[in-house]
Amino acid sequence: MSGVGPVEPGEGTHAWDDPGASPPSGPPHGRLAQLYDRHRPALLAATAVAALLAGGGYLYATRPQKPPPPPPPYPSQVVSVTYLAARPAPRGAPPRSFTLSVLLSVESGPPVTVTRIAQPYAGLSVASAPLPPFRTNAGATRKIAITMRVTECGKVPENAGLPFLDVTLRNTRAMEDHSYILGSRYAHDLSVALHVACGNLSR
Amino acid sequence: MRQRSLIAITAALAAGALTLTACGSRDSGKSSDSGKGGGTTVTIGVDAPLTGDLSALGLGIKNSADLAVKTANKQNYVKGVTFQIQALDDQAQPSSGQQNATKFVADSSVLGAVGPLNSSVAESMQKVFDDANLVEVSPANTNPALTQGANWQTKKARTYKSYFRTATTDAVQGPFAAQYVYNDAKKKKVFVIDDKKTYGAGLAATFTQEFKKLGGTIAGTEHINPDTKDFSAVATKVKNSGADVVYYGGEYPQAGPLSKQIKAAGAKVPLVGGDGIYDPTFIKLAGSNSAGDLATSVGAPVEQLPSAKEFVANYKAGGYKEEYAAYGGYSYDSAWAIIEAVKKVVEDNGGKLPSDARAKVTAAMQNVSFDGVTGKVSFDEFGDTTNKQLTVYAVKNGAWAPVKSGTYTG
Numbered sequence: 001m002s003g004v005g006p007v008e009p010g011e012g013t014h015a016w017d018d019p020g021a022s023p024p025s026g027p028p029h030g031r032l033a034q035l036y037d038r039h040r041p042a043l044l045a046a047t048a049v050a051a052l053l054a055g056g057g058y059l060y061a062t063r064p065q066k067p068p069p070p071p072p073p074y075p076s077q078v079v080s081v082t083y084l085a086a087r088p089a090p091r092g093a094p095p096r097s098f099t100l101s102v103l104l105s106v107e108s109g110p111p112v113t114v115t116r117i118a119q120p121y122a123g124l125s126v127a128s129a130p131l132p133p134f135r136t137n138a139g140a141t142r143k144i145a146i147t148m149r150v151t152e153c154g155k156v157p158e159n160a161g162l163p164f165l166d167v168t169l170r171n172t173r174a175m176e177d178h179s180y181i182l183g184s185r186y187a188h189d190l191s192v193a194l195h196v197a198c199g200n201l202s203r
Numbered sequence: 204m205r206q207r208s209l210i211a212i213t214a215a216l217a218a219g220a221l222t223l224t225a226c227g228s229r230d231s232g233k234s235s236d237s238g239k240g241g242g243t244t245v246t247i248g249v250d251a252p253l254t255g256d257l258s259a260l261g262l263g264i265k266n267s268a269d270l271a272v273k274t275a276n277k278q279n280y281v282k283g284v285t286f287q288i289q290a291l292d293d294q295a296q297p298s299s300g301q302q303n304a305t306k307f308v309a310d311s312s313v314l315g316a317v318g319p320l321n322s323s324v325a326e327s328m329q330k331v332f333d334d335a336n337l338v339e340v341s342p343a344n345t346n347p348a349l350t351q352g353a354n355w356q357t358k359k360a361r362t363y364k365s366y367f368r369t370a371t372t373d374a375v376q377g378p379f380a381a382q383y384v385y386n387d388a389k390k391k392k393v394f395v396i397d398d399k400k401t402y403g404a405g406l407a408a409t410f411t412q413e414f415k416k417l418g419g420t421i422a423g424t425e426h427i428n429p430d431t432k433d434f435s436a437v438a439t440k441v442k443n444s445g446a447d448v449v450y451y452g453g454e455y456p457q458a459g460p461l462s463k464q465i466k467a468a469g470a471k472v473p474l475v476g477g478d479g480i481y482d483p484t485f486i487k488l489a490g491s492n493s494a495g496d497l498a499t500s501v502g503a504p505v506e507q508l509p510s511a512k513e514f515v516a517n518y519k520a521g522g523y524k525e526e527y528a529a530y531g532g533y534s535y536d537s538a539w540a541i542i543e544a545v546k547k548v549v550e551d552n553g554g555k556l557p558s559d560a561r562a563k564v565t566a567a568m569q570n571v572s573f574d575g576v577t578g579k580v581s582f583d584e585f586g587d588t589t590n591k592q593l594t595v596y597a598v599k600n601g602a603w604a605p606v607k608s609g610t611y612t613g
Contacts, residue, residue: 074507077578082612120386157417162378164386164609176608181379181591183613 075169076178078107078138083186086193089147090129096150098193100186102165105141109171112136116168117146123155124148133170153198159191242283243556247272247541248307250300250318250328253292256456259484260320263528264342265290268317270514270521271538281546283554288538289313293324300324304331313337314556314564315541317534322346323401325366333363336562340367340540342533345478345501346405347374350585359585365565367540367586369533369577370501371593373402375611376477377409379593380499383607384448384475385417387595388497392420394446396437396461398429398453406477407452414450422446427457434461438468448472454479459488466492473497481529486598496598497606500529502577503592504605508532514576536575544568 036043081104089097106112115133119126129145136142146165150156157163163186164179249268251261265288272286289310291303300319307313308331315338319325322344329349332339341349350368352360384390393414397407404426411421422444425437438461441449449465451458451474458480465474473495476485481500486493505511511532518527527534544567549556557563572581578590591611596603 070509073509074503076608076610077503077507080610080612120382160382160416161413162375162382162611162613164382179379179382179607179609181375181609181611181613183611186613 072171072173073109074174074176075109075112075171076176078109079112079167079169079178080105080107081165081167081180081182083182083189084143086189087145090145093147094149096197097147098197099145099147100189100193101143101145102180102182103141103143104136106136106138108138110173111138111171113170114144114167115170115175116166117144118166119148120164120166121156123150123152125151132168148193150194150197156194156198157191158194159187161187163187163190242285244285244287244312245281245314245545245556246310246312247286247288247538248303248310248313248316248318249288249290249538250293250303250307250316250324251290251320252295253290255294257295257320257454259482259525260343260528260530261292261295262525263531264318264320264534266521266523266525267342267514267518267527267531267534268538270518270523271535271542273521274517275539275542280542281549284545284549284556286542286545288317293319293321295321295324297321297324297327301327301331304328308332308335308337314545314560315340315568317342317537317541319344320530321400321402322349322405325349326401329363329366333365336365336559336565338365338367338541338544338561338565338568340369340537340568342369342530342537343478344368344402345370345373345376346401347372347409348401348405350587361585364586367568367582369536369540369575369580369588369590370478370530371588371591371611373406373409373477375591376499376501376593377406377411378413379609379611380450380475380477380497380595381410381413381417381419383499383595384450384497385414385419387607388448388473390448390473391418392422392445392447394423394425394441394444394449395421396425396427396441396449396451396453398457399426400429400453402477402479403452403454405452406479407450410450410452427453427461429453429457432457432460434464435468437461438464438470441465441472442468442470446470446472449474451476451480455482455485455488459485459493462489462493462496466490475499478529481596481603483526483602486601486603489598491601493598494600498596498603499593500596501593502532502590503608504594505532507608508576508578510574510578511576532576536577536580539573539575540568540571540580543571543573547571 081102084101084103087099087101089099113133113135117128127147162181164181166179168177249265251264252258253261269288272288275286293300293303307316317340320343325344347355352362395407395411397403458476462474475497478500481498514532514535544564547567548563581589583589593609594605595607597606
């Protein structure tokens with residue numbers, strides 16, 4: 001035989017015309033299905049709106065945000081103080097006074113206020129023009145005349161190598177005490193002025 | 204038909220939302236992670252004590268240079284060039300440092316070296332590097348003679364044009380410490396001790412000179428043998444001298460036990476040192492009586508530098524086992540200075556390294572200028588850093604805390 005006969009039903013298969021067989025499974029037609037059929041347009045629209053809201057919400061929540069601006073720099077990191085030269089003491093200055101001028105510059109950031117200028121030696125008092133507190137903007141410079149008066153010759157250094165100028169600085173970030181080491185020319189001029197003020201330091 | 208349209212609209216909206224979501228990829232601030240600059244590989248040598256007593260500082264130097272190299276590769280900072288480091292251990296010994304310098308010179312892929320830690324080691328390496336036109340940037344050497352010649356106090360003269368450093372010198376650090384000790388801490392009688400090494404003896408000398416100029420008294424001087432840890436004889440001399448402060452020129456492996464033994468001998472006076480003792484290990488070795496001991500160190504406190512904060516975060520993210528320690532920021536900046544010099548040379552040569560790359564990199568280093576971890580990085584005519592900040596730290600509650608900062612503007 002070369003022909004192919006009718007295929008016998010396999011295990012678990014049923015003839016559709018068998019009155020005892022259950023109908024083939026198809027789409028459910030329960031209450032939920034009926035509800036879905038009835039409200040399909042509204043449900044699909046609601047799903048679309050929900051998807052849009054979810055997508056939009058995600059995008060909003062994770063939107064690119066500008067990083068917060070960096071905090072302003074510490075004042076000591078943007079202020080430079082350099083020595084200029086010795087100058088005559090102002091008229092009317094007390095005896096044993098002398099003046100050394102410095103240049104203060106603010107590189108960047110918010111304005112910086114100088115609230116104090118001092119030096120560490122016990123035998124010296126300091127005044128300055130302008131008088132603290134004074135403010136300097138970023139990019140600006142300010143000449144400061146520092147007038148020192150020897151109050152006790154025995155308490156000043158004869159020839160300090162790297163004397164400090166102590167300055168208190170304030171900006172919107174912080175208030176800081178910072179020492180400026182003005183170098184050998186400042187040290188030399190300070191030493192000369194001290195020797196003159198104290199009669200060559202014959203104390 | 205109406206239902207089909209609705210389905211199509213829904214699908215389109217959903218697809219649109221998803222597309223928007225996908226397109227909204229954020230700029231994470233990270234560039235391509237390929238980590239490769241392509242073509243040429245340039246090696247940056249690192250020489251530091253990677254084993255032994257000073258390895259805490261040395262490993263911080265190595266890791267920080269490694270971070271700089273990885274950052275440059277990640278950013279493809281020099282097109283066509285991939286950087287790598289080769290770290291060699293000098294064990295804080297001049298002879299080992301010299302051998303390492305010779306190895307770097309023999310490797311033609313090495314176009315610069317970061318290190319060393321110790322000034323005495325640098326002395327042994329400088330000529331080897333200079334003869335080969337190989338640039339060297341130390342993050343930690345502070346002895347003035349390395350850049351300004353042996354007679355730096357009377358006549359500054361640069362000896363090696365290939366040597367640069369990002370740390371300021373003891374010509375400033377010693378006097379800075381003396382000014383603080385005399386004027387701020389109000390100590391007038393000092394006992395000075397050093398370890399006879401280039402760094403320690405040099406620093407003690409610059410401190411002593413300024414302290415005397417200020418009117419202070421030297422109660423006594425001693426030299427210790429850095430190979431021992433028994434300083435009881437010196438401690439007794441300190442006690443008997445009546446000094447109200449001790450200045451030590453040297454490093455923390457000896458400074459810690461010295462401080463402890465001085466206090467144990469009955470001299471309740473602070474020990475003051477330079478950047479060589481500014482490490483947490485000093486406090487561990489010195490014990491609880493080290494409260495009030497002082498150290499000066501190069502640079503401003505890390506918390507004052509926004510750029511340093513980024514470095515600290517990246518170092519942490521880098522997963523390095525050891526701390527970056529006192530010279531981490533300076534080591535990163537030293538490595539980055541070499542990277543900048545290589546970049547300049549490559550760009551000036553049509554995107555390729557020239558045949559005389561070492562000489563050109565050395566020449567380019569003189570004009571390197573960038574905003575680094577530690578502030579503006581550039582070099583003066585001697586190869587010294589132009590950024591000369593210093594800070595005094597005190598031991599408080601078992602840790603170093605900054606108490607005063609200064610800037611040299613002379």
